[in-house]
């Protein structure tokens with residue numbers, strides 16, 4: 001495809017833009033993750049070292065577990081005033097993924113789209129879209145490499161965090177020999193990667209641990225062991241003074257019992273029930289979520305439904321057991 005063949009040209013055009021421009025607006029997607037925040041901080045830092053004026057933006061706040069990243073506090077959640085020579089959008093399939101960016105993008109000379117999602121809409125003046133890349137950070141690494149940037153330890157920390165989180169600790173299928181090679185090059189800068197892993201993976205709020213315990217107690221296996229069901233009631237959250245963010249990633253534990261093909265988690269909220277799905281292989285849980293008004297990816301999806309928990313559970317479980325039967 002032309003778009004893939006043009007990638008090197010696009011990299012070159014971005015290099016030229018960086019050389020010629022003085023001010024940059026950087027933004028990532030809503031509910032930012034490690035890849036978005038890490039990539040943004042690394043580019044921001046390199047641009048500043050090149051003497052550029054840089055403004056970092058995320059409409060939603062930086063998640064608590066990523067606030068240790070160098071200069072994470074320089075990411076603003078208020079749309080800046082004034083003009084910029086260029087905007088660089090990270091991981092936004094469309095500009096709307098970044099929130100209310102339109103007004104500021106109109107004040108930016110050029111728009112650059114850097115992404116590894118295949119759903120990207122090529123809306124930029126420059127589009128560096130690499131769906132086979134494990135993470136946006138891998139693309140950013142390549143940009144720095146082409147530019148002969150000597151990365152600092154802090155910049156390497158940001159890119160490493162982006163890669164390790166987006167690959168699920170080098171676990172997801174998008175992880176390639178190249179991903180590991182880049183991680184290795186980043187480690188060579190000498191940052192304390194064991195400390196970073198500790199902060200990312202061995203540090204958990206007490207509320208999260210309590211909620212995880214309650215969710216695991218609720219685990220049920222259905223459909224001959226192919227379906228795992230986790231249930232969290234509103235009273236569980238109340239008891240531990242926990243919020244819904246404390247149950248993030250709990251669903252993944254449902255996929256652990258041998259033989260499980262699909263996991264579903266029900267989370268009772270004030271007037272709704274949030275339902276999260278995971279699957280391995282070909283079972284498309286995005287279709288299930290879509291049938292109930294939600295969406296997502298083939299192996300990870302979710303929806304929110306109105307009604308009492310027992311009825312919603314029954315409805316969803318009957319669809320899933322039928323699919324797995």
Ligand SMILES: [Mn+2]
Pocket residue numbers: 035036091116134135136166
């Ligand atoms: Mn990503």
